[in-house]
Amino acid sequence: MKRNFDEFENNRMIDDPTNYKWGIFYFNPKDKRIILPKRIKMMGWTLNFANIYSYLLIFGYNFGRPDCQTVRLNTF
Numbered sequence: 001m002k003r004n005f006d007e008f009e010n011n012r013m014i015d016d017p018t019n020y021k022w023g024i025f026y027f028n029p030k031d032k033r034i035i036l037p038k039r040i041k042m043m044g045w046t047l048n049f050a051n052i053y054s055y056l057l058i059f060g061y062n063f064g065r066p067d068c069q070t071v072r073l074n075t076f
Helices: 007-015 052-063
Strands: 035-037 045-047
Touching (some): 045 052
């Protein structure tokens, strides 16, 4: 059952320090969002590491870029 939270509940979950691992990684299995704003909104966005799709997003970004697909060795 997917639960939709209102804006107040979403902000409360972001501000709750128990939802952070080591103080910097947002980890909340109840929050279904993948990308969400950081505690200080002006600092940008973060990922919910309790959601498997955030890891797929990181993997796809790091290994899907054209510069990572070819390895060139300099030979002299």
